[in-house]
Structure formats: structure tokens, C-alpha cells
Amino acid sequence: MRRSLLRTGTALAATVLLLGACSGTPGQAAAERINVVMVLTDDLSMNLVQHMPNVRALAAYGTTFSQYTVTDSLCCPSRSSILTGRFPHNTGVFTNSGDDGGFTVFAEEQEKDTFAxxxxxxxxxxxxMGKYLNGYQPARDGVRPGWTEWDVAGNGYGQYNYDLNENGTVKHYGKTPADYLTTVIDGKASSFITASAAAGDPFLLEVAxxxxxxxxxxxxxxxxxxxxLTAPRGPSFDKLSADAPAWLASRPALTDQQKTTIDRIYRKRAQSVLSIDRxxxxxRQTLEKAGVADRTLVVFSSDNGFHLGEHRLAAGKQTAFDHDVHVPLVMAGPGVRPGATVDTMVQNIDLRPTFEQIGGVTSSPDVDGRSLVPLMRDGRADGWKPxxxxxxxxxxxxxxxxxxxDKASGMPPTYSALRALGFTYVEYQNGDKEYYDRATDPDELANTAGALPADRAASLHATLERLRACKGAAACN
Known part of the structure; x- marks a missing residue:
């Protein structure tokens, strides 16, 4: 496998990806076009990657984006941004359900224009394959626009006793080991790769x-x-930030029982990522056997992070802290530098234009993200958003x-936040603010928003106002 993946310096990679010569016309030979395979996980935090040898191997063959963040640490908003390349204020998807989120809001307009x-x-x-968007129901909602192969569940969180819409036919899976959902979509994904390669067709596969x-x-x-195995106990474990916002400031210290529960959950999470890693x-083995590994971009990531004891919070997400918004992104394939790390700020809105450039598509001007191809190719970040x-x-x-x-897991009110290489700045709808200098305070334990110089505070506010009203890559950069 190493030999095949390291062939990314060949003429194929140079002419197709490095120089952007892939025209993307439907009649173009598949051998000249780059496939995309993305494994998107749910709630996978950075501290779980240590238990995933295949993810670490992918990083050795490819490039790690060390500053990759999501547009919201919540499933449906984040996945909507991935599919469309747009911020929540442009998708209208801010939550998992109701008038401001979920599948029904996304289906109104957004899913007509995605990378698919x-x-x-x-x-x-x-x-x-796997999970689409919160609120999707296999028996009601059917195959969605853009997909030639559709194997999607509704409530598959328990891994057993779920319904899977298989290209329009709903099939129920039960309790046997063969019904385990990650195993089922593993097999279907490999079959899709094999069939597509045999047909000579370029392909895009999202396994969620x-x-x-x-x-x-x-x-x-x-x-x-x-x-x-016990949960990591870093500097922010069971610690409150100084001058914490109101929603967090009253959190009591974790009890021994809560810590025991946190350890149990972390152990179960570590166990559950082993099937993802397999x-x-x-x-990757299927790509090798099918003869298409050297022209396939493989992507690994998560829709959001997760906190588990940090900042005195029980299991959950949705905050602007790094443990919730900063997640893994690893890519390997043609034109991608092996063993490299990109420290530039990138977000999930950048995946769509990346896949489209690889596929020979010029992204719409109202896509907010930018292609990561230049960063994968040579690390150049000229003019990149800071x-x-x-x-x-x-x-x-x-x-x-x-x-x-609930309050133990964290219930932050509405907020918008900026995340740069060295700081995080948050404005809440209720007027609270946070500023963490992550260069000196990487665990975000000292909120210094109240001590910011007036001109610095005004500049941050103006930048936040501009970005949360922006539309299109030119304005959102």
C-alpha cells in the first residue's frame, strides 16, 4: 500500500491535481480523474485519534490539517456546512430540528446545491452511506438529490435495530453481529468502490x-x-475558566460519581472508534485491490468535537472551546504531501470547493469556503483567511x-465566535464575551475579554460582525 500511495509524485498527479488540469467533463477517461472517499465520524474528539492506528497511518501517507475547525459544534449545522461549503447563516441550519435547523430546513433549498x-x-x-442529517427518516424521505447510491439510516446511534434506506427500499436490520451498522456500511462502501472502479467511472463516496x-x-x-482506560485529565479537566461566562460560571466541581461516568463513557467511545478505524x-485496501488507490483522495474527519470533563462539563459539545470545535482532518492521495502538517486556519466549509476543484468543477461564487488543494499540494497559504x-x-x-x-453537559446560549491561530473570541447574545489567548493559554482557562484594549475589542467585534454577514468566498475570506 505504501508503494501505491507514494506514487503521488507521478505525472498523473502532476497533470491532474498539481496543475489543476482535470477538465471534469463527463466523457473524460476515469484514469485522468481523481476519486474522493471521505470517512466522516460523529462526535469524534481529538483525544480519540491515539486509539486509531489506521488514522495515524493515513496521516503518515498524507497531510494533517492541525487547525481545522467546524462552523458549529453540532451535527446538522456542521454537516450542512460540509455539504454546501456555506456558513450556518447562509444555510439557515443552526440546530438539529425546528425552524432553524434539521433535515427539513436543509431540504428546502440547500440540498439542491452540494458537492454531490x-x-x-x-x-x-x-x-x-450511514448518517445524513438529523431528522431524515428512511421510510419518508427517500433518496436525496445528488446521490447515485444511497444507503442511509435514520436513528442509527445504537448500531442495532435500525432501518436503512437502500436506494429507495427500506430494509430493517436487527440485533445480530452482522447487523452492526458500521460493519454494514463498511461492506457496502467497499462494494461501491469495487463496482465503480470496474465500470471505469470516477466516484465520490461519503461514509458517515x-x-x-x-x-x-x-x-x-x-x-x-x-x-x-480512563478519560484524559488535562489542565482543563474539572477546572473553570477565570471569569467564565454566566452559563458556565456556576458549574460545581465534578463529583466522584460523575468522574466514574466520564471514565466509562471515554472507554466506550475508545472502543467504538475501533470499528471506524477498521x-x-x-x-484503503479495497482501493488498492481495485487499482485506484493512486488516483483517490482519502479524507478522514469528524462533524464536531466533544467535551468529557473539561471545564467541569459532563459529556457533550456545542461550546466554542477547542475541544468542541477543533477536530481531526487528514487527507492522503494524489498530489498530497506525505507526512506533512498544515498549520493554516481551515474549516469544514472548505471541503466542498476542495472536492469540486479535484472533480473539475468551478465552485459557485456563493460558496463561502476555499479549496484546500494549494495547501495539500505545497503548503502555500498566500492570501488565505486568518x-x-x-x-x-x-x-x-x-x-x-x-x-x-442539560446544565451538567453545558447549555450555552446563542453565540458567534472567531477562532484564529492564537486566540478564540466569543460574543453571546446575552452580552457575555470571552477571549482566550491560546498562545499562552492553550487550555482556555483565563477569559481576558474584560481586559482587552478598547481598539482591540472594537476590531474583534467588527471582524465578527463582518463574517457573520458574509456570503461567498471573496467576502468570507
């Missing part, structure tokens, strides 16, 4: 797992893994929301 619709129009086979989202169900062979390894935007509506209370949180 554009690549399919250029002759790509496109496949979505429900793991390691709660209830943190591991595969049968993994439920005894990591005996005695899936990634299996897909700051990312995070937008969140809260607190959410919908009883059917799988991401519903």
Missing part, C-alpha cells in the same frame, strides 16, 4: 458513521477493549434531539 449535485453533473458516481456518538456502542469484538483500513467563524443557536431543548444537553 455538482460532481454527479460531471459524471461522478456519488454515494452516501454514527459512532462514536452516544450511546457509544462498540462492535461485538471490541466491547472488552481497553480495560481500565473501516478506514478496509476501504480567522474562522463559529455560529451557534442555543440552548436547545427539543425532546427528540439526540444532542439535547
Amino acid at each position: 449535485t455538482t460532481l454527479r453533473s460531471q459524471g461522478y458516481r456519488t454515494a452516501m 458513521t454514527f459512532s462514536p456518538h452516544g450511546p457509544y456502542t462498540p462492535a461485538p469484538q471490541d466491547d472488552e477493549a481497553f480495560p481500565g 473501516l478506514l483500513g478496509n476501504l 480567522i474562522g467563524l463559529v455560529e451557534h443557536h442555543g440552548p436547545g431543548h427539543a425532546t427528540d434531539d439526540p444532542d439535547r444537553q
